[in-house]
Amino acid sequence: MSSDKKARPGAYLLATSHPLADCPxxxxxxxxGGKWKLTILYxxxxxxxxxxxxxxxxAPISHKVLTEQLRELEADGLVxxxxxxxxxxxxxxxLSGYGETVLPLVEEARVWGLAHLQRMRGPDPAPSAAALGCGDALSR
Structure with a gap:
């Protein structure tokens, strides 16, 4: 078993044959994107x-999924x-220096998500214990 757990460089790059390969x-x-990456970056x-x-x-992310997500973020140079x-x-x-450049996106997604929760649940939704504690603004 290898002690090198890093993902191969370029392992998660966009396929150039994908129809949206040039779409920012x-x-x-x-x-x-995905279920966990923004929360991990937060x-x-x-x-x-x-x-x-x-x-x-x-939590409730699994050990396996967290490992995969961290490897992908590392391969992309964000972590x-x-x-x-x-x-x-x-x-x-x-976060890497390059990873810090994505923080405005993370914060905007958090703010939009909060507004969306308020729109869907009302202005004063009771905080959920399962909210992962992502309610505080990033102060960078």
Missing amino acids: LHAAFVAV WLAREPHHFSGLLRRV ERLVAGRVPAPVQYR
């Missing part, structure tokens, strides 16, 4: 996290994986 919206969605924007810390923050020491080394994840 498609490229953005491939990089940060928590990494607040502070670097160990894998287990992210697993708790982004850095920092290994501190020898194997088994503690690993921390943090």
Whole structure:
């Protein structure tokens, strides 16, 4: 078993044969779309996290899915994986400099989502315990 858990460079690049390969919206969605990536980026924007810390923050995500999402974010250059020491080394994840450029999108999605929740549930919805704690604005 290899100790190198990094995704292959370019493993998640857009296929040039895809009909939307040149569409900027498609490229953005491939990089940060899906069920978990914006939430992962939100928590990494607040502070670097160990894998287990992210697993708790982004619950109910599974271990396997979090691993896949982090590898994809790392392959796209949005997240850095920092290994501190020898194997088994503690690993921390943090936003890369390039990853910080996506924070306005993350914050706008959070603000829009809050407005959408208020529109659908009324102006004062009771906060849900399952809201993942994503209600606070990013302060970057």
